[in-house]
Amino acid sequence: MPTPNSLDLELKNALATLKEGIANAAPKSQLEELQKQVDFLDIKLAEKHSADISGPSFSEKLKENEDVARLLRDRKGVARINLSGKDFADFERKTTITSAAVGQAVSGVLQIDRIPGITQEARQVLKVRDLLSAAPTSMQVVDFVKVNTPMNIASPVVEASTKPENAVTFTSVSEKVRTIATWIPATKQILDDFVELNSFIGSTLPYYVNLEEELQLLSGDNTGENLHGLITQASSFNTGLLSPTKGWNKIDIVGRAIQQITASKELDPTFIILHPNDWFEMRLTKDSFGRYILGDPQTNARPSLFGLDVVYTTSITNGTFLVGSGSPIASQIRDRMEMQVEISTEHQDYFVKNLVAVRAEKRLVLVVKRPASYVTGTFSSSPA
Structure with a gap:
């Protein structure tokens, strides 16, 4: 079974051969085909070097981190987390969740506290x-x-008078x-x-x-x-x-x-x-x-x-x-x-x-x- 080092060597040699073929190739169709192969190998090498071969996942690190546990309990303070390898990939293309994002009004997911009835305008007491x-x-x-x-x-009047x-x-x-x-x-x-x-x-x-x-x-x-x-x-x-x-x-x-x-x-x-x-x-x-x-x-x-x-x-x-x-x-x-x-x-x-x-x-x-x-x-x- 090939070792990780031998795989690196094979990928590097294949990449070098393809680059040399590109340089010597004349037809445009061959150049495009060779370029696709080079791009594929480059992606594979990047994914290999950025991935962890072993170790806990990012969610497991959060559960085990004492700073995070204290932050969730006290609702204040600072939590420090050490990230490496594929941990960074978990943060790519993330959006902060806010009230505006989930919606506060008609079609949103947040409920509103509506007081029943209608508040009347100022009215004088009729007296x-x-x-x-x-x-x-x-x-x-x-x-x-x-x-x-x-x-x-x-x-x-006088007596007996009118x-x-x-x-x-x-x-x-x-x-x-x-x-x-x-x-x-x-x-x-x-x-x-x-x-x-x-x-x-x-x-x-x-x-x-x-x-x-x-x-x-x-x-x-x-x-x-x-x-x-x-x-x-x-x-x-x-x-x-x-x-x-x-x-x-x-x-x-x-x-x-x-x-x-x-x-x-x-x-x-x-x-x-x-x-x-x-x-x-x-x-x-x-x-x-x-x-x-x-x-x-x-x-x-x-x-x-x-x-x-x-x-x-x-x-x-x-x-x-x-x-x-x-x-x-x-x-x-x-x-x-x-x-x-x-x-x-x-x-x-x-x-x-x-x-x-x-x-x-x-x-x-x-x-x-x-x-x-x-x-x-x-x-x-x-x-x-």
């Missing part, structure tokens, strides 16, 4: 409806009768039920495939209907299909109640508005509606000693002024206030139809296109029976 009384109605128009000309006050006659006149007032609605189109496929979207739409559309309701309850101007709001019907603040000589601030204006209502023999007010900017300017007012006038900020007291609940909301304009009563004698919401959310394909060509229309709507009317029980004004008011 105005809760201040008022509400009752259902089954009619399209709500009518009420109120005193037009009140009676005169009674007077003392008593003074009194008189009163009435008038009727009507308010029409209004509809507040919105809708959005969507495909049946997206509602089936994106489960969270269905519940998101089902909760979002009613919110924006209720938001418009709150704006209408406050500022509806009774034109077109707008409600007849509280601010529109409220009495204007009497700036003559302010004292130019004594000075005044926002708290003084609210106090004088309460005074105006009670002095006109109207129902005692129960709430004050302010913009958050105006409320916190009042809340942070300090005296000359640096003490908060409206109480310790650490107390968990309900916002109030002069014993009335303070409701701060961005539904009222900055710099504007409303003082009034939540009694049903002063005003009342009459609901013709509670909130309804409906889904339908009966819109244009929605059926053939697999589209659906999602609609939210409600019907109501605001009846303000005692407009003088409400006073509105601005904090930029000044005495006449």
Whole structure:
């Protein structure tokens, strides 16, 4: 059996003979054939000299290496590995495995931690409806009768004399039920495939209907299909109640508005509606000693002024206030139809296109029976 050294000698001799043949060969076909044989022998010699005749494989070296074992256990440090022979061949044409290589998103192999549901946009808390009384109605128009000309006050009379006659006149007032609605189109496929979207739409559309309701309850101007709001019907603040000589601030204006209502023999007010900017300017007012006038900020007291609940909301304009009563004698919401959310394909060509229309709507009317029980004004008011 030939030894490794004799094989080396034979390969070298064969290579030398081929190179000599190439040098002496004339035809092109012979040159190409000889060159192929030389290239083959060169590859064989290179593979022989780079291969290990004996010894452990590269994977076995990794398992036996103490530095590698410590690195895997501690997840830090440095591991040194001695490589030789065919160990280098194992590192050829290798690619570092990264998150980008295996894929992080749709078609990748790495999983993602998806929190269920849809994060809603910032939404204000709706507060105005809760201040008022509400009752259902089954009619399209709500009518009420109120005193037009009140009676005169009674007077003392002499015994056996004619008593003074009194008189009163009435008038009727009507308010029409209004509809507040919105809708959005969507495909049946997206509602089936994106489960969270269905519940998101089902909760979002009613919110924006209720938001418009709150704006209408406050500022509806009774034109077109707008409600007849509280601010529109409220009495204007009497700036003559302010004292130019004594000075005044926002708290003084609210106090004088309460005074105006009670002095006109109207129902005692129960709430004050302010913009958050105006409320916190009042809340942070300090005296000359640096003490908060409206109480310790650490107390968990309900916002109030002069014993009335303070409701701060961005539904009222900055710099504007409303003082009034939540009694049903002063005003009342009459609901013709509670909130309804409906889904339908009966819109244009929605059926053939697999589209659906999602609609939210409600019907109501605001009846303000005692407009003088409400006073509105601005904090930029000044005495006449």
